[in-house]
Amino acid sequence: xxxxxxxxxxxxxxxxxxxxxxxxxxxACKTSKTIKKGEVIFEEGDSINGIYCVKNGVxxxxxxxxxxxxxxxxxxxxxxxxxxxxLVSNENSNLQATALNDxxxxxxxxxxxxxxxxxxxxxxxxxxxxxxxxxxEADDIIVNMAQKSVRQRLAETLIYIHESFGVNPDGxxxxxxxxxxxxxIVGTATESAIRVLSQFKKEGLISTVGKFIRIEDINxxxxxx
Amino acid sequence: xxxxxxxxxxxxxxxxxxxxxxxxxxxACKTSKTIKKGEVIFEEGDSINGIYCVKNGVxxxxxxxxxxxxxxxxxxxxxxxxxxxxLVSNENSNLQATALNDxxxxxxxxxxxxxxxxxxxxxxxxxxxxxxxxxxEADDIIVNMAQKSVRQRLAETLIYIHESFGVNPDGxxxxxxxxxxxxxIVGTATESAIRVLSQFKKEGLISTVGKFIRIEDINxxxxxx
DNA sequence: TTTAAAATATGATATCTGTCATGTTTTATT
DNA sequence: AATAAAACATGACAGATATCATATTTTAAA
Numbered sequence: 079x080x081x082x083x084x085x086x087x088x089x090x091x092x093x094x095x096x097x098x099x100x101x102x103x104x105x106a107c108k109t110s111k112t113i114k115k116g117e118v119i120f121e122e123g124d125s126i127n128g129i130y131c132v133k134n135g136v137x138x139x140x141x142x143x144x145x146x147x148x149x150x151x152x153x154x155x156x157x158x159x160x161x162x163x164x165l166v167s168n169e170n171s172n173l174q175a176t177a178l179n180d181x182x183x184x185x186x187x188x189x190x191x192x193x194x195x196x197x198x199x200x201x202x203x204x205x206x207x208x209x210x211x212x213x214x215e216a217d218d219i220i221v222n223m224a225q226k227s228v229r230q231r232l233a234e235t236l237i238y239i240h241e242s243f244g245v246n247p248d249g250x251x252x253x254x255x256x257x258x259x260x261x262x263i264v265g266t267a268t269e270s271a272i273r274v275l276s277q278f279k280k281e282g283l284i285s286t287v288g289k290f291i292r293i294e295d296i297n298x299x300x301x302x303x
Numbered sequence: 304x305x306x307x308x309x310x311x312x313x314x315x316x317x318x319x320x321x322x323x324x325x326x327x328x329x330x331a332c333k334t335s336k337t338i339k340k341g342e343v344i345f346e347e348g349d350s351i352n353g354i355y356c357v358k359n360g361v362x363x364x365x366x367x368x369x370x371x372x373x374x375x376x377x378x379x380x381x382x383x384x385x386x387x388x389x390l391v392s393n394e395n396s397n398l399q400a401t402a403l404n405d406x407x408x409x410x411x412x413x414x415x416x417x418x419x420x421x422x423x424x425x426x427x428x429x430x431x432x433x434x435x436x437x438x439x440e441a442d443d444i445i446v447n448m449a450q451k452s453v454r455q456r457l458a459e460t461l462i463y464i465h466e467s468f469g470v471n472p473d474g475x476x477x478x479x480x481x482x483x484x485x486x487x488i489v490g491t492a493t494e495s496a497i498r499v500l501s502q503f504k505k506e507g508l509i510s511t512v513g514k515f516i517r518i519e520d521i522n523x524x525x526x527x528x
Numbered sequence: 529t530t531t532a533a534a535a536t537a538t539g540a541t542a543t544c545t546g547t548c549a550t551g552t553t554t555t556a557t558t
Numbered sequence: 559a560a561t562a563a564a565a566c567a568t569g570a571c572a573g574a575t576a577t578c579a580t581a582t583t584t585t586a587a588a
Contacts, residue, residue: 141442143450144528151442163435166428172439195428202427203391203420209434210388214397216441217366217376223448224490225368228545257566265449267546272567288554289565303369453575482536492576497536513584514535529588536583543576553566558559 081105082184087133090157092204100194100201108186113137119160119175119183126171128187129161135181136243136253139173140262148174150263151219152212153253155243162205165191178253223265231264232274233299236284240293250290306330307409312358315382317429325419325426334410338362344385344400344408351396353412354386360406361468361478364398365487373399375488376444377437378478380468387430390416403478448490456489457499458524461509465518475515 082105088094096104113119113135120126122142132154139152139160151173154160164171165188195202222231236251243253255263261271275291278284283298284291293299307330313319321329338344338360345351347367357379364377364385376398379385389396390413420427447456461476468478480488486496500516503509508523509516518524 141446143446145450147450149446149449151445163438166431167435167439169439172442195431196424199421199424199427202424202431206391206420206427206431206434209431209438210392212438213388213434213441214392214394216438216445217397219445220376220441220448220490221366221368221374223445224374225370225372265445268565269547269567270545272565273545276567493535494537494577495575498538498575501537531588532586534583534585537581539579539581541576541578543574545572545574547570547572549568549570551567551569553564555564556562558561 080110082108085133087131087157091131091159092201092208093131093159095201095204096194096198100198104186104190104194107190108184110182110184113177113181113183115177115179117177119177119181120171121174122171124171126161126164126188128185129159129165129191130175131184131186132156132158132160133182133184135183136178137175137181138178138259139175141173148262149265150259152215153178153239153243153263155253159208162209166195166205178255178259228264228266228270229274229277230302231266232260232271233278233283233302235260235263236278236291236293237296237299240296245292248292250287250292254289256289305335305409307333310358312356312382316356316384317426317433318356318384320426320429321419321423325423329411329415329419332412332415336408336410338402338406338408340402340404342402344402345396346399347396349396351386351389351413353410354384354390354416355400356409356411357381357383357385358407358409360408361403362400362406363403363484364400366398373487374490375484377440378403378464378468378488380478384433387434391420391430403480403484453489453491453495454499454502455527456491457485457496458503458508458527460485460488461503461516461518462521462524465521470517473517475512475517479514481514 082088083098083101119130119137134156136153136155137160138150139154140148140150143149160175195205222234239251239253243251246252257272257275258268260275261268264271275284275286279286281298283295285294307313308323308326344355344362359381361378361380362385363375364379365373365375368374385400420430447459464476464478468476471477482497482500483493485500486493489496500509500511504511508520510519
């Protein structure tokens with residue numbers, strides 16, 4: 079099993095602020111897991127009791143709505159942490175985490191992290207920064223949901239995935255989502271998401287081969303109103 | 304000018320975790336302000352350079368959308384803090400704060416708070432908890448925006464205001480909002496908000512006299528689908 | 529008080545989006 | 559390869575919501 083103190087992944091999240099000794103201690107009690115595509119890491123209401131550090135792969139954080147739809151609230155990639163909120167508030171999770179492709183994660187038990195938060199102010203300040211960033215993102219999502227059309231939101235989602243998660247060598251988006259996932263990010267019916275993607279294709283803004291999507295005209299997407 | 308260490312308001316936010324000495328120091332450099340109804344406390348893009356502790360009154364935090372609407376993201380009442388996110392991330396504000404009625408606030412400069420965050424782990428952990436709570440609320444708002452009708456969202460907004468901010472002796476909601484504000488919380492056109500409120504009135508769910516709204520049948524509102 | 533401005537109200541209509549139905553394609557499994 | 563299941567696609571239609579127009583009422587200001 080890898081050692082936290084040597085792991086490059088920690089560069090990308092607040093764990094980077096832990097001292098070498100703290101990392102060694104955490105390394106001793108962490109557990110590594112492989113999670114297969116589609117597998118649920120934890121459900122709404124689960125007591126998580128720790129945080130996950132994503133070493134590889136992508137997952138979605140979603141929340142079930144009363145109408146049966148599973149709204150995707152955030153996507154998490156390599157380098158990021160999952161479960162900080164529940165860790166801090168000591169409440170059960172309000173979200174479900176589901177792997178979008180095969181993942182490798184490390185699980186660090188709650189008590190260890192809490193101990194470090196109490197002792198290492200740089201670490202807790204870093205986590206504060208992360209949450210402040212998440213909050214800002216959440217604000218933007220709220221505004222988009224409230225004020226923009228499905229067409230605009232879907233265009234922005236494609237751009238976001240393109241810019242945040244990158245593309246394969248052939249230019250297709252590296253994160254593969256079903257049309258239903260797109261609908262659940264945008265907050266619309268699956269048929270509507272399919273329809274709008276088809277329109278984008280007709281307009282030459284994107285090209286698709288099955289689930290693979292390539293953005294052909296990113297400025298065109300940005301221009302959508 | 305009041306002294307922080309004797310101020311009861313701090314009970315309701317993370318400032319309660321500061322030591323007496325820290326509070327005395329903060330008290331020495333804080334400034335009190337009165338803000339009139341409708342006045343803007345800070346705008347999007349402003350560098351805030353501190354946090355506001357709300358001693359009295361209510362304000363809205365909003366973000367301008369490209370379509371010209373001013374989406375309300377959160378309402379802040381007596382006891383709560385404003386500006387933690389910008390404080391922590393050291394970025395300019397992504398939101399505008401506007402007083403909904405006359406307010407009294409204390410402004411604490413950034414450097415003081417940062418110093419305490421670095422030194423007092425209990426304080427920073429408390430602020431982490433606050434942010435985790437805000438994030439959870441934001442998740443709920445995203446899901447509601449994405450999955451619920453204007454009618455449902457408006458009903459839930461009325462219930463939220465009723466339960467979180469209370470009522471006057473005559474039973475009317477103590478926080479007075481314009482129809483436009485309601486529209487900007489719910490994320491709809493002002494006319495739609497007006498229309499739905501009129502419907503609620505016709506259905507006996509609420510009664511209104513000018514801007515004053517009284518919930519007559521809270522269970523009826525909760526039943527709306 | 530008078531007047532102007534802003535907020536509230538309501539109708540008519542257009543547009544957007546959801547739902548249902550149905551067919552096709554892709555993917556997984558035997 | 560054959561089959562079933564899932565995902566994707568598209569049309570038709572209904573319902574929700576935005577927009578525009580126009581009153582009416584309330585509030586603020588002169």
